[in-house]
Every structure is written in structure tokens, then in C-alpha cells.
Amino acid sequence: DAKTTQPPSMDCAEGRAANLPCNHSTISGNEYVYWYRQIHSQGPQYIIHGLKNNETNEMASLIITEDRKSSTLILPHATLRDTAVYYCIVRARNSGYALNFGKGTSLLVTP
Amino acid sequence: ETGVTQTPRHLVMGMTNKKSLKCEQHLGHNAMYWYKQSAKKPLELMFVYSLEERVENNSVPSRFSPECPNSSHLFLHLHTLQPEDSALYLCASSQVRDETQYFGPGTRLLVL
Numbered sequence: 001d002a003k004t005t006q007p008p009s010m011d012c013a014e015g016r017a018a019n020l021p022c023n024h025s026t027i028s029g030n031e032y033v034y035w036y037r038q039i040h041s042q043g044p045q046y047i048i049h050g051l052k053n054n055e056t057n058e059m060a061s062l063i064i065t066e067d068r069k070s071s072t073l074i075l076p077h078a079t080l081r082d083t084a085v086y087y088c089i090v091r092a093r094n095s096g097y098a099l100n101f102g103k104g105t106s107l108l109v110t111p
Numbered sequence: 112e113t114g115v116t117q118t119p120r121h122l123v124m125g126m127t128n129k130k131s132l133k134c135e136q137h138l139g140h141n142a143m144y145w146y147k148q149s150a151k152k153p154l155e156l157m158f159v160y161s162l163e164e165r166v167e168n169n170s171v172p173s174r175f176s177p178e179c180p181n182s183s184h185l186f187l188h189l190h191t192l193q194p195e196d197s198a199l200y201l202c203a204s205s206q207v208r209d210e211t212q213y214f215g216p217g218t219r220l221l222v223l
Contacts (some may be wrong), residue, residue, distance in 0.1 A: 032210065043201050043214035044154070045113065093210055097144065097167050098156035 004088045009106045012082075018075040020105050022088030025069040030092045033064060035073045036101070037084040044087070044101070047073065078109045114138040115215035117202050123221045126192060132218050134185040134202030143185040144203040144212060145177060154201065160185065161207050192222045 005023040012018040024033065034049040048055055048062045050071075055062045061074040075082055087104040114137045124130050136143065145157040159167035160179040174196075176188040185202055199219055203212040 034210065041199065041217070041219065043113070043115075043117075043203075043217045046211055046213055049211065091210060097142075097159045098169075099154065099210075099212060101153050103153070 004090055004102060006086075006088055006102070006105045008103065009108070011108050011110060012075075012078045014080060014109055014111050015077055018078040018082065018107060018109070020073040020075075020086050020088075020107065021070065022073070023070045024088070024090045027068050027090050028092065031090050032092070033062065033071050034089040034091065034099075035060070035062065036087045036089065036099070037082075038087070038101075038104075039081075039084040044099075045084075047086075078107075080109050080111065083107060083109045113213045113215065115202060115204055115213055117200075117215035117218050119218060120216065121219045121221075123223065124189070124192065125223055126194070128192075129188070129190040131189065132187040132200055132202075132220075134187075134215055136183055136185075136202075136204035136213075136215075138204055138213060140204040140206050140213075141182045142205045142207045143179060143182070144205075145185065145187050146201040146203065146214075148199040148201060148217075150198075158187075189220075192220075194222050196220065197222045 035047040036044040038044045050062045064071045085104040085106050087101045116135050118133045142161045144159050146154045148154050157171045158177040178186040199217045201217045202215040205212045
């Protein structure tokens with residue numbers, strides 16, 4: 001799986017958009033970008049994933065650059081309950097079972 | 112709720128005890144996973160069951176014994192654990208060969 005780089009921490013004011021970046025400059029053509037988050041002491045929560053095109057669901061939007069070397073997860077209106085560690089994972093289908101979560105970005109949403 | 116439940120949510124056990132963790136998924140998935148998350152460490156994959164057959168066992172000590180009686184249920188039997196086994200144990204499920212795994216809330220285990 002391609003290696004990812006995320007900032008260790010970020011702050012965001014409640015109600016504002018939270019933009020979480022992820023660099024994956026060695027991504028291969030068949031590798032997807034997945035985002036999960038983990039609220040303290042809870043199980044990881046799947047957020048969104050994509051291959052090339054931008055994706056949006058009820059939780060977030062995923063913007064992938066044209067060269068696919070980086071992506072941004074956007075939480076359009078952050079709430080206090082979005083405070084969590086966010087993980088960007090790059091992996092190909094059929095590449096094994098383990099999800100390599102890395103260290104992620106600790107997002108703090110403040111009132 | 113993700114459709115994956117785990118019981119108990121918290122467990123304290125002595126090193127000579129035997130206990131079991133239970134996981135149930137209500138998503139119609141056919142692959143189930145056990146992960147371990149120790150403090151300050153990333154998730155470690157322990158076991159994978161695909162179509163009720165164990166397909167991965169990542170050098171986990173024999174004091175951890177998984178069981179998958181059907182595609183909806185997964186157990187982790189624990190015996191003679193060590194204090195360093197204290198961790199958050201997470202269950203996940205997915206469709207076979209679909210990379211999207213859905214996690215349960217975890218069982219926080221403390222071994223005294």
C-alpha cells in the first residue's frame with residue numbers, strides 16, 4: 001500500500017468547514033483513497049473513499065487532485081462531535097486484509 | 112450505529128481467567144475481523160474469517176482463540192492472558208474482497 005502523510009493535528013471552529021489534507025505521492029493507479037475516523041476509545045468509523053473522481057456523501061466530501069498525489073477530506077460544517085483522529089488510507093483492492101491506519105490527524109473542533 | 116455490535120464493552124480479568132468476547136454484525140457481510148489496539152499504537156490485525164473460514168492469523172499467541180460459527184457472529188476466546196494484552200479489541204466486518212470495513216465499538220480489556 002502507498003504511504004500517506006497527514007498533519008499530526010488541526011483545529012477548526014464549530015460551524016466552519018474542516019479541510020483535512022493527505023499526501024500520497026506514491027499512489028498507484030489501482031489504489032483507492034479511504035478515510036476513517038476514530039473518536040476517543042471508540043471503533044473506527046468509515047467516512048468515504050474514492051479512486052479518481054471527487055466523492056460526496058452525507059458525512060463528507062473527498063477531493064482528489066488530478067495527479068492523485070494528494071487528497072482533502074472536507075467536513076462542510078464541523079460540529080463538536082467531529083473531534084476525532086482522522087485516518088487517510090491508500091490501498092488497492094485484493095491487497096490483503098489489514099487496514100494500515102498510521103498516525104492520522106487529530107482534529108479538534110472548538111466552540 | 113454501524114451495524115456491528117460487541118459485548119462486553121468493558122472487561123477486567125485476572126491472568127488465570129477464561130473469558131470470551133462476542134461480535135455480531137447485522138450488515139449481511141461475509142468477512143469478519145479481529146483487531147487489537149494498544150495505547151499509542153496503530154491497529155493490529157489479529158484474525159480474519161472469510162466465508163466462515165479463517166484466512167489470516169497474524170502470529171497471534173495461542174492464548175487468543177477465535178471462533179466464527181456463522182457469517183454473523185465472531186468470538187474471541189481468551190485464556191491465561193498477560194497484562195500486556197490489555198487493549199481495545201475491535202471487531203469489523205465487510206463483504207469479501209470489498210475493502211470497506213465497518214467496525215464495532217470495541218471491548219476495552221484490562222488484564223490484572
